[in-house]
Amino acid sequence: MAPRQLKIYTREEVQKHTKREDAWIILHGKVYNITPHIINHPGWTCGCGTSTVIAIMNSLGTDCSEEFEEVHSPATKAQMTYYCIGTLEEDNEQDKC
Numbered sequence: 592m593a594p595r596q597l598k599i600y601t602r603e604e605v606q607k608h609t610k611r612e613d614a615w616i617i618l619h620g621k622v623y624n625i626t627p628h629i630i631n632h633p634g635w636t637c638g639c640g641t642s643t644v645i646a647i648m649n650s651l652g653t654d655c656s657e658e659f660e661e662v663h664s665p666a667t668k669a670q671m672t673y674y675c676i677g678t679l680e681e682d683n684e685q686d687k688c
């Protein structure tokens with residue numbers, strides 16, 4: 592099968608998507624639209640995770656690779672391809688998420 596052709600974005604474009612209903616992030620050169628997820632995020636609904644909500648909101652539109660790595664399990668990281676919409680122009684592997 593031919594490699595999936597992903598869209599290529601600039602960091603400036605990603606920076607425009609900082610709202611709960613329009614939420615993009617960068618992880619290791621890939622661009623993710625996490626809008627479908629954030630409403631169900633642990634902490635968002637439990638009423639006890641204000642700091643998690645703030646961490647997520649502050650990360651929208653940015654490259655939050657390090658912070659994301661620190662708090663998420665391998666299982667969570669493995670499911671991120673579902674949210675991947677493209678790559679950065681400087682990414683070395685633009686044909687895969």
Ligand code: HEM
Pocket residue numbers: 616625628629632633634640642643646647650655658659662663664665667668670674
């Ligand atoms: C689609 C994107 C995301 C998914 C699927 C996701 C999923 C999860 C899951 C399942 C957990 C529980 C720990 C685990 O099993 O990994 C978690 C915890 C956490 N997430 Fe996310 N997350 C996402 C995005 C983010 C972003 C962008 C941030 C901000 C940097 C963030 C910050 C946190 C924090 C701080 C916790 C720890 C919560 C606590 O211990 O109370 N998450 N996330």
